[in-house]
Amino acid sequence: MRPYQAQHRAYCGVDLHARTMFLCILDPQGKTLLHEDIPANPDAFLQSVAPHRDGLVVACECTFCWYWLADTCREHGIPFVLGHALEMRAIHGTKTKSDRIDSEKIAHLLRAGLLPQAYAYPAEMRATRDLLRRRSYLVRRRSEALTHVQLINWQYQHDTPTGKLRYASNRAGLLDRVDDECVRRTLQVDLELAAHLDGQIAELEAFLAAQAKGHDLPNYYRLRSIPGVGKVLALTLLYEIGDIRRFDAPGRFLSYARLVRPAKESAGKVVGRSNAKLGNAHLKWAFREAAALMTRHEPGVKAWAAKKAKATGKGKAQAILAARLGRAVYAMLRRGVPFDAEAFMRS
Secondary structure, X not given: OOEEOOOOOEEEEEEEOOOEEEEEEEOXXXXXXXXEEEEOOHXXXXXXXXXXXXXXXXXXXXXXXXXXXXXXXXXXXXXXXXXXXXXXXXXXOOOOOOHHHHHHHHHHHHHHOOEEXXXXXXXHHHHHHHHHHHHHHHXXXXXXXXXXXXXXXXXXXXXXXOOOOOOHHHHOOOHHHOOOHHHHHXXXXXXXXXXHHHHHHHHHHHHHHHHHHHHHHHHHHHHHOOOOOOHHHHHHHHXXXXXXXXXXXXXXXXXXXOOOOOEEEXXXXXXXXXXXXXXXXXXXXXXXXXXXXXXHHOHHHHHHXXXXXXXXXXXXXXXXXXXXXXXXXXXXXXXXXXXXXXXXXXX
């Protein structure tokens, strides 16, 4: 986690909430220039910081409502730093905690060059990324409904469907096998919910694919060139990665995607592994899924994974393959080239 260490003439720490925000502005020597509670809106913010705009930098914790503050700072040419919520433990470590104290701590961390940065995702693609994540939520809800259908079949000893219930054609006739009216209504609720979500998910996928073609068509099709990577995985990789140039080395990209587990050492001994909760969980899922699908579509990759699984176990082999794929995607996007299966196997 790299801290923000640029020097400025004034440092503004913001404890941001949905309706209010507490500002603390410090000079380079740590003297308080402003410390007040104001409404959380652009006009009130700009009016408060106006006397200190020259050389000002603004920082806030990565909460759910930071979008408008980042966009306001960008529109008015004010540097903005988004603090990593999980790493900003210093603002929660005292006996007394309040918005006033938290804003002052953020300002001091920013002034001292110790504020851990998160990525302030650009506004142009931010809403589409959020919609893509909402699609994942709907898929999970559909899976829960269909899982409950399967549980009902087992609970009442009904015939188990032969195909996967995620396909609507395999759900036909499930209600006809049930005699009890209450059980039939229970199944009907789940099946109708799944059918409704089918339509919502299909509509979202078509819309998201059209959005991707407008945002970054070349990289979308470069990601689609990976064996086994379809529309959804390509969309996830495209929008969760964003600008690949923000990673100056493959290792930083792999760490962000949770594909590596750095060791924690003390006195020359490994005492554990880190990076379990840092980084992007959506990217980790996408790369693990892509690695599993690649083994089905590429015989060479399948043979390599089988050989590796004998030595390290299936789970470890899939994790290694996902990390290798992460390096390949980093190189693809940095160089602007499609996936090369032969080069991937040689690496």
